[in-house]
Amino acid sequence: MMDIPNKLNLPSYKEQSAEVKERLDFIKRQPVVLEIDNLVKEFPTEEGVRRILDQVSFKVHRREFLSIIGPSGCGKSTLIRMLACLEDITDGLILLDTYPVGEPGADRGMVFQKYTLFPWLTVKKNVMFGLEVANKSKFDAEREALQWLDIVGLEPYADLFPAQLSGGMQQRVAIARALANKPKVLLMDEPFGALDAQTRAKMQAYLLQIREKIDITIIFITHDLDEAVYLSDRVLVLEANPGRVQEIVEVPVERPRSPEQFLSPEFLTTKIHLEELIHPSAEESKDDFKVVKMVATEEV
Amino acid sequence: MSNKEEKWFRFGKGLSQKRVRGLTIASFILPLLIWSAISYLPVWKPEVQIVEAGDTIYFEEGDRVDRETFQLENENLTTEGDLPMLGKRVNPVYFPAPHEVAGALYSAFVTEPRREGDPWFHESVAHSVRVVFWGFIISSIIGVPLGIMCGVFSFFSKLIEPFVEFFRYFPAPVFGALAVAILGINDAPKVAIIFIGTFFQQVLVIANTTRTVDFSLVEAAQTLGAKPGCLLFRVVIPAVLPKLYMDMRILLGWAWTYLIVAEVVGTSTGISWFINQQAKYRMFDNVYAAILVLGFIGLGTDMILGAIGRELFAWEEGKRSFFSRMFNKNKPVAVEA
Numbered sequence: 278m279m280d281i282p283n284k285l286n287l288p289s290y291k292e293q294s295a296e297v298k299e300r301l302d303f304i305k306r307q308p309v310v311l312e313i314d315n316l317v318k319e320f321p322t323e324e325g326v327r328r329i330l331d332q333v334s335f336k337v338h339r340r341e342f343l344s345i346i347g348p349s350g351c352g353k354s355t356l357i358r359m360l361a362c363l364e365d366i367t368d369g370l371i372l373l374d375t376y377p378v379g380e381p382g383a384d385r386g387m388v389f390q391k392y393t394l395f396p397w398l399t400v401k402k403n404v405m406f407g408l409e410v411a412n413k414s415k416f417d418a419e420r421e422a423l424q425w426l427d428i429v430g431l432e433p434y435a436d437l438f439p440a441q442l443s444g445g446m447q448q449r450v451a452i453a454r455a456l457a458n459k460p461k462v463l464l465m466d467e468p469f470g471a472l473d474a475q476t477r478a479k480m481q482a483y484l485l486q487i488r489e490k491i492d493i494t495i496i497f498i499t500h501d502l503d504e505a506v507y508l509s510d511r512v513l514v515l516e517a518n519p520g521r522v523q524e525i526v527e528v529p530v531e532r533p534r535s536p537e538q539f540l541s542p543e544f545l546t547t548k549i550h551l552e553e554l555i556h557p558s559a560e561e562s563k564d565d566f567k568v569v570k571m572v573a574t575e576e577v
Numbered sequence: 578m579s580n581k582e583e584k585w586f587r588f589g590k591g592l593s594q595k596r597v598r599g600l601t602i603a604s605f606i607l608p609l610l611i612w613s614a615i616s617y618l619p620v621w622k623p624e625v626q627i628v629e630a631g632d633t634i635y636f637e638e639g640d641r642v643d644r645e646t647f648q649l650e651n652e653n654l655t656t657e658g659d660l661p662m663l664g665k666r667v668n669p670v671y672f673p674a675p676h677e678v679a680g681a682l683y684s685a686f687v688t689e690p691r692r693e694g695d696p697w698f699h700e701s702v703a704h705s706v707r708v709v710f711w712g713f714i715i716s717s718i719i720g721v722p723l724g725i726m727c728g729v730f731s732f733f734s735k736l737i738e739p740f741v742e743f744f745r746y747f748p749a750p751v752f753g754a755l756a757v758a759i760l761g762i763n764d765a766p767k768v769a770i771i772f773i774g775t776f777f778q779q780v781l782v783i784a785n786t787t788r789t790v791d792f793s794l795v796e797a798a799q800t801l802g803a804k805p806g807c808l809l810f811r812v813v814i815p816a817v818l819p820k821l822y823m824d825m826r827i828l829l830g831w832a833w834t835y836l837i838v839a840e841v842v843g844t845s846t847g848i849s850w851f852i853n854q855q856a857k858y859r860m861f862d863n864v865y866a867a868i869l870v871l872g873f874i875g876l877g878t879d880m881i882l883g884a885i886g887r888e889l890f891a892w893e894e895g896k897r898s899f900f901s902r903m904f905n906k907n908k909p910v911a912v913e914a
Contacts, residue, residue, distance in 0.1 A: 363796050383802030393797035397815045397892045406811075407801035440895030451797075458801060 287546040291329040293529045294543075301527055304510055307339040309375075310494045311360070311462050314371035318355055318520075329355050331519035333369070337462065337494060344497045344505035347515030347523075350557050353498050356520065357466050360496065361387045373461060383407050386455030394439040401426065401435035401449050407458040425453040428490060429483065445476040449483060456487075462494045469504070478536070481507060483574045485534055502555075506547050507534055514554045523554055610677065616674035625664035632659035641670060661801075673862040681862035682869065691858070698851055702870060703846035705836055708764055712771025712839070713832045717825065720779035725821075727780065728787020729813055741780050749835055751776035753842040762843035770842055775828055775836035783823050792814045819890040826882050831873050 293301070297386065318330040329352040337343050345353045353404050358364040360371060362381045371378045380418045386407075392542045408418035429449040434458050439447055448468055455463055469477040481504060488495065499505050509528050516523040529543040538544050583593065592600070615621050625647040627640050633650055636642060642650075646667070651661040668674070674679075684700045698706065727734040749770050756766030790813055798812045840849035848867050855863040891898040 361796075361800050363799065381796075381799035383800070385800060387797070387800035389793055389797060391791075391793045393791075393793050393795060395798075395812065395815070397818075397890075406798070406803075410802045410804075410807055410811075436898070438892045438895045440892065454801065464800075 287478060287542050289547070290526065290529060290543070290547045290550045292543070293527065294531055296531045297527075297529050300508060300532060304338045304341050307341070310339050310341075310373065311337040311496070312370075312372040312375070313360070314370040314372065316356070316359065316361060316371065317367045318352065318364065319367045328519040329344040330359075331521050333515075333520065333522055335513060335522060335525060337496060340492060341493055341511065342488065342495045342497065342509045344499055344512045345515060346499060346502065346505050346512060346551060346555065347520065348517045349500065351517035352517040352520035353515050354466055355496050356515070357387075357464050357496060360462075362462050362463050363387075365405045383411065383458035384461045385464055386458055386460035386462075387464040387466065388448065388451045388455055388468040390470040392439070392444065392451070392471070394447055394450055394454070396439050398516045399436050399438055400431065400442070403439070403450055404454045404457050407454060411458065421457060422453075425457045426450070428456070428487060429453045443476070444472050445480055448472070452484070452487065456491070456493065460493075462496060467493060467498050467500065469501075470499070477501075477504070482536075484508060489533070502548050502551050503539060505551065506530060506544055507539065512547075512551060514551060516554075526551060526554075586741055613675055615672070616668060619666060622668050624667050624669055625730040626667045627662050627664045629663040631662040633662055634807070641667065656806040670859055671861045673865060677862040677864065678865040678869070681860075681866035685863050685866045695854075696851075698867070701847050701867075702874070704764075705840065705849075705871075706874065708767045708839060708847060709771060709829075709832050709836050711764075712768045713770065713775055713829055714836075716772045716775040716779055716832075720776050721821070721825075724780045724783025725733060725787050725809075725814065725817070727784035728790075730815070734784060738781065738784060741777050745777035747773075750838045750842075753838070757843045760808065764846070766842050767839040770839035771832050771835050774838075775832045777826050778831060779824075783821060783830065786820045786824055787813065787817050789820065819886070819893055822882075822886050822890070826879055826886075827877065829873065829882075833871070836871075 287360070313333060313335050316330055316333040317328065319326045321327075333356065335343075347353050347354065355364055357571045359366055360378075362371075362378055362385075378385070394400075395406065398406065402424055403420065404422035405415075405418040408421055409415070413421070423432055423435060426435055429452055431446060431453070433450055434442065434446065434450075439450070450521050452463075454503065472480060485508065487493075497505070498509060506528055507530075512526045512528060514523040514526065515521065527549065528547055530538055530541065530547065583596075585592075585596075591597075623644060624641045625644055627636050627642065627647075630636055630638050632654055635650065638890050642664075647662065647664055654661045688698070690697060723733070723737065727737055752773055753766070753770060756769040760766040760769055784861055794816055795808055795812055798808055803812065836847070837849045840847045841853075845853060848871060852864050852867045855861070855867065
């Protein structure tokens with residue numbers, strides 16, 4: 278894989294087509310939904326305090342799709358959990374629509390890697406959960422829940438229980454459930470990580486479709502570089518020990534996205550660049566076996 | 578099933594429905610067979626019951642004597658030219674045959690108590706059930722909420738559990754005398770013994786079960802806007818309910834085991850009174866019948882609770898409960914992959 282740049286004459290990942298440039302400029306002109314300012318996370322350990330995240334700062338604009346990638350242990354999951362206020366902040370600020378966030382809330386909907394549908398509620402009641410918590414009338418909640426289930430294509434399954442659905446379907450319901458609260462930003466923590474490759478590809482397509490239909494800002498954690506490039510407007514690369522923002526890469530792949538683009542030059546060049554950022558040693562190494570091994574571990 | 582011979586013993590593998598049913602029946606039939614064999618076949622029968630007393634002056638008809646004594650006495654009688662005794666080999670009186678116990682299961686209920694004012698058997702049974710019921714209910718009313726709070730909040734866990742952990746090592750019966758002194762000699766001290774025996778275990782068991790709730794469900798609810806009260810009542814409690822229900826079934830079994838101790842505290846009542854009374858009369862078939870009744874009530878309650886549980890928590894296996902099928906017109910569609 279590391280040999281590809283030598284064989285193919287790939288463009289730089291910084292070259293952007295008119296569509297890409299225009300779209301990214303448009304996003305940059307949008308209001309900032311989420312501003313992360315010098316975020317620090319420390320854990321006490323036996324050897325003393327360990328810094329997981331160090332001075333992480335970035336901004337997310339409205340309607341943007343931002344992926345966060347990084348080697349395992351770089352704290353990307355901790356970061357997104359901090360955005361949801363499921364982890365305490367050691368230092369720094371998280372501003373949502375310019376207001377600092379303090380506790381978990383429906384304005385930052387989250388989809389987890391684990392299946393988190395409430396197993397005692399039907400699919401419809403799961404989606405109604407947030408709406409009922411927000412004191413909507415049962416009638417409105419039910420109507421809206423069915424609309425959201427329609428958007429993720431699961432309306433016919435409204436009265437089934439989660440245990441009756443496949444993993445992919447459960448995650449689609451989880452997305453509908455989070456979206457039903459009309460969150461300002463949707464946080465997705467490796468949402469397709471537990472799914473098989475085929476289902477994952479389908480889910481990516483669904484997510485792109487949903488994003489076309491509604492106005493939503495998404496922060497997406499993944500360790501799958503293809504997934505990151507395929508879905509995102511920008512990809513934030515975290516380096517490990519301690520987690521710092523290494524680079525925010527603008528994805529030069531045009532929208533609407535389709536699976537054929539996986540082999541387009543701009544897709545490959547972006548992916549190779551991300552690969553180099555995450556595994557800098559892989560390029561230097563002459564040991565092919567090592568490269569293969571590292572790529573293999575990344576895919577797992 | 579394939580035409581291949583299915584194996585009976587396979588590591589970690591289940592058996593067919595038919596075999597499971599067969600084995601369940603066999604697990605009751607086998608002890609019954611052993612019991613019948615000992616009762617009806619001449620395998621043990623260490624005693625002789627005298628049918629005709631002959632010329633002996635020591636024994637009467639119907640007496641049970643050792644086989645050795647019987648032979649010795651008969652030898653004595655024959656050497657002196659007297660008429661020997663006739664007898665049949667029997668099991669000891671404390672080992673009645675299945676048919677005798679089966680008969681007693683019926684006759685115990687319809688036989689009038691020997692002394693006027695004593696309770697009938699069914700009244701004794703009802704008394705026992707009442708004591709267990711109240712002990713268990715009172716324990717649960719306090720223990721379940723407390724256990725859940727300990728499972729959810731470290732504050733309650735650290736404040737309450739250490740002492741409860743210590744207290745549960747006191748065997749409930751040691752409080753018998755105290756309970757009588759404080760609560761009198763009626764049912765109150767008995768209920769108290771059941772309570773003490775159940776409550777402390779209950780708090781710990783329920784707390785531990787509550788801690789097994791998948792915390793990511795709570796986190797998911799938080800990101801859907803749920804606040805603490807809502808998290809407790811709409812996430813933690815529904816999530817823990819199936820396992821909690823299972824715990825309660827097991828705890829109810831424990832409460833039953835404290836019954837016999839509780840019933841001899843103060844004035845003896847209920848099934849244990851009946852058992853002691855019948856043992857005094859040497860009516861051992863009634864004793865066995867009473868013990869069996871205890872078992873039937875325990876097993877029966879558990880089976881009924883189990884069936885209710887399967888209905889209540891049908892969602893665990895992705896099934897719809899009978900009632901939701903009855904009242905919900907929307908038929909579920911087939912599941913696609």
